[in-house]
Amino acid sequence: MDRRESETLGSGDSPLESKMIGRREFLKLAGVAGATIGLGAGLGGLVAACGGDETTTTAGATTTAGATTTASVTETTAGPTTSVSAEPEAGREIKVGFVDPTTGPAAAFGIAGSYIVQRWNEAVADGLVCGDGKKHPIKILVQDSQSDSNRAGQVAGDLINNDKVDVMMCSSGPDTVHPVTDQCEANEVPCLSTDCPMESYYFGRGATPDTPFKWTYHVFWGMDEIYANSVDMWDQLDTNKKVAAMWPNNASAAPYRTYYVEPMSKLGYTCIDAGAYNEPSDDFTQQISLFKKEGCEILQGVMAPPDFTNFWKQCKQQGWTPKVAEGIKPTLFPSAMEALGEIA
Secondary structure (H helix, E strand, O other): OOHHHHHOOOOOOOHHHHOOOEHHHHHHHOOHHHHHHHHOHHHHHHHHHOOOOOOEEEOOEEEEOOEEEEOOOEEOOOOOOOOOOOOOOEOOOEEEEEEEOOOOOOHHHHHHHHHHHHHHHHHOOOOEEOOOOOEEOEEEEEEEOOOOHHHHHHHHHHHHHOOOOOEEEEOOOHHHHHHHHHHHHHHOOOEEEEOOOHHHHHOOOOOEOOEOOOOEEEEOOOHHHHHHHHHHHHOOOOOOOEEEEEOOOOOOOHHHHHHOHHHHHHOOOEEEEOOOOOOOOOOOHHHHHHHHHHOOOEEEEOOOHHHHHHHHHHHHHOOOOOOEEEOOOHHHOHHHHHOOHHHO
């Protein structure tokens, strides 16, 4: 459509029919915003936010046998040639809070968290174009939960009320996830969490299918998947199907008693639960003696890395070596395995 054609269009309801179309209006109406998302999510928002008729463009297509030729875009507006700026308008700073256990029993999780923060900072070093079409500088504020539930809730409250974060993130088990997400839900701050079994996160915090959370969102697998993974591993070895359970007295271990014991019994496995011990713990003689007496050949534990280090060393010293040893948390991280030396 050239300029003369645009001036003689009818007066229908469509903007394309009622006025001359400029570059920016054309981009909006032609759906170019959607097509440019592949170049960067923010660019789509930028194009969609454009308005006004600074310039008019003309373009046409001529079809010949075997080929289609498209005419080049030509500026026809009188005066200096203008173009859409490649750099979006600057927006305000966006603050992202991140509560992570960089010290304490769960500090191995914090090593991974620190690595991720470094990658985030590199990715958004030049800012991020958001839905308003503006490029916003991103500031990530990290607070150490010290692997403690009370501390996690406290620093989350500080990030919300003092630092005024726009969005919160947290991870590394129910004990440090729940206090942060509860703070965010109460203060109406968006939160994205991970690394905590779904059932513990959702039902453990009091939600139901009829009363879901509004401000807090979570991505992680559930106990059905975790349990299926355990049984699939156990089934690969010839054992007496006696499972030694090392489940501490905390929110991380509670779902295992609910989702493991009954299903595993239906498959012929016997759970020998040594009881909910308190973390941290130095002496596991009582538990190991029970497992030896019962002849357990499988270990299923949800243990903090320092506790598992003590426990596994004492297992070796006291002569109990199960055929399968599943520690969950400590076996996630090189630092925890390296602490065990050769017996890892």
